[in-house]
Amino acid sequence: MNDEEFKFLDYSHEKMTLQDCWRSYDNRSEQDAVRGLLKKMNVNIVEQDENYEKTQFCGVSLYAPAPKRNLKLAPKRFVENADGKFIPTTSEEQEMLMREHC
Structure with a gap:
């Protein structure tokens, strides 16, 4: 700046x-x-x-399916390089995972 x-x-x-x-x-x-x-x-x-x-x-975004628009716009990032990511979880599981991370 x-x-x-x-x-x-x-x-x-x-x-x-x-x-x-x-x-x-x-x-x-x-x-x-x-x-x-x-x-x-x-x-x-x-x-x-x-x-x-x-x-x-990547916060809770990796605990849910990847947005469809991201899959189309950036398949290398959000499909090819995302093995083991974007695993659907409940909001309770997301909160637990975030607490564990912190």
């Missing part, structure tokens, strides 16, 4: 865990941009083992 007048919040070097999203596992510039913004806010980033291209997390 090049706006010198923009005031970033200051988190005084608070530690925060960063979770990369599976949908952007191959978008390094996006992942780096998030980290850059957090650093400008004086956040001390705690990296997970499954980060960058190794991430397997």
Whole structure:
């Protein structure tokens, strides 16, 4: 961000865990941009083992069938590279899985 007048919040070097999203596992510039913004806010980033291209997390979206439009628009991402993902679960199971993840 090049706006010198923009005031970033200051988190005084608070530690925060960063979770990369599976949908952007191959978008390094996006992942780096998030980290850059957090650093400008004086956040001390705690990296997970499954980060960058190794991430397997995508919130509850992987606990439901993939949207049909995604299957058509990006079959390589949402079909070929999604083995074991988009497993339908109930809302109760989703909440339990999210709690376990957190």
